[in-house]
Amino acid sequence: MAVIALNSPKGGVAKTTLAILLASECAFKGHSVALLDADPNQHAALFGERSTVPGLDFQGQITDQNVIQSIRQTSKTYDLVFLDLPGATTTLNLKALQLSDYVILPCQTSRPDVRDAMRGIQQIAEAGDLKGLPEDETIPYSILWTRIPFSFESKAARSIREAIAKTGARTMGSVLHERAVYKEMHINSEVPRQIDPNSAATREVSTLADELLENLYKLKETVDAA
Numbered sequence: 045m046a047v048i049a050l051n052s053p054k055g056g057v058a059k060t061t062l063a064i065l066l067a068s069e070c071a072f073k074g075h076s077v078a079l080l081d082a083d084p085n086q087h088a089a090l091f092g093e094r095s096t097v098p099g100l101d102f103q104g105q106i107t108d109q110n111v112i113q114s115i116r117q118t119s120k121t122y123d124l125v126f127l128d129l130p131g132a133t134t135t136l137n138l139k140a141l142q143l144s145d146y147v148i149l150p151c152q153t154s155r156p157d158v159r160d161a162m163r164g165i166q167q168i169a170e171a172g173d174l175k176g177l178p179e180d181e182t183i184p185y186s187i188l189w190t191r192i193p194f195s196f197e198s199k200a201a202r203s204i205r206e207a208i209a210k211t212g213a214r215t216m217g218s219v220l221h222e223r224a225v226y227k228e229m230h231i232n233s234e235v236p237r238q239i240d241p242n243s244a245a246t247r248e249v250s251t252l253a254d255e256l257l258e259n260l261y262k263l264k265e266t267v268d269a270a
């Protein structure tokens with residue numbers, strides 16, 4: 045069992061897109077999965093109304109009032125619980141982060157986005173503090189580079205990626221490219237695997253989900269060994 049939050053103080057960085065893609069792909073890989081939509085826009089919940097991915101249930105209307113109970117309840121019955129959080133620093137985000145086993149911090153490769161990601165890391169540190177973690181421990185998280193264009197990586201983007209690598213902030217090796225199919229999936233509530241199982245997008249999402257599952261597995265090994 046693991047609770048995975050998609051969190052960033054910024055909107056438009058692909059939190060909802062990733063929540064839908066990763067939750068669906070983990071379900072296709074055989075896990076029982078819940079996706080809790082805590083964003084007032086309810087785009088993930090709307091997607092869920094017509095989604096037919098076996099093993100994946102969507103729950104909408106997650107609010108500051110019910111978020112703790114909803115996470116506790118779903119994590120009793122599902123292998124994996126994904127949290128699609130609002131692009132904000134509300135108490136809802138803080139509560140959800142404290143109950144998360146792993147946080148994915150999606151970030152685009154521009155300076156303002158990286159500044160927001162740093163605020164996101166701060167937010168994760170504060171949630172860890174409130175949870176009573178020792179000073180040298182944080183809730184496990186990774187930055188995930190998103191919406192990467194297929195054109196040559198600009199000098200600015202490369203320098204940002206290198207600068208972040210030097211800070212020691214944890215970063216996932218896989219990235220999410222900018223692809224039309226990630227927008228089009230909302231038309232019929234179908235993820236790339238349902239549209240074309242052999243497409244590059246399907247492979248990209250599968251690789252991302254494998255990296256996430258491996259990270260969760262390693263975390264569990266560390267916890268079990270402690």
Ligand SMILES: Nc1ncnc2c1ncn2[C@@H]1O[C@H](COP(=O)(O)OP(=O)(O)O)[C@@H](O)[C@H]1O
Pocket residue numbers: 054055056057058059060061062087131190191192220221222223224226227
């Ligand atoms: N990798 C991507 N490729 C193409 N469009 C994307 C990608 N990621 C997000 N989008 C689009 O950008 C908009 C914002 O994405 P969304 O996942 O809702 O961001 P957030 O939840 O962080 O606010 C949506 O219209 C979505 O379809």
Ligand SMILES: [Mg+2]
Pocket residue numbers: 059060061083087128129130131
């Ligand atoms: Mg969103």
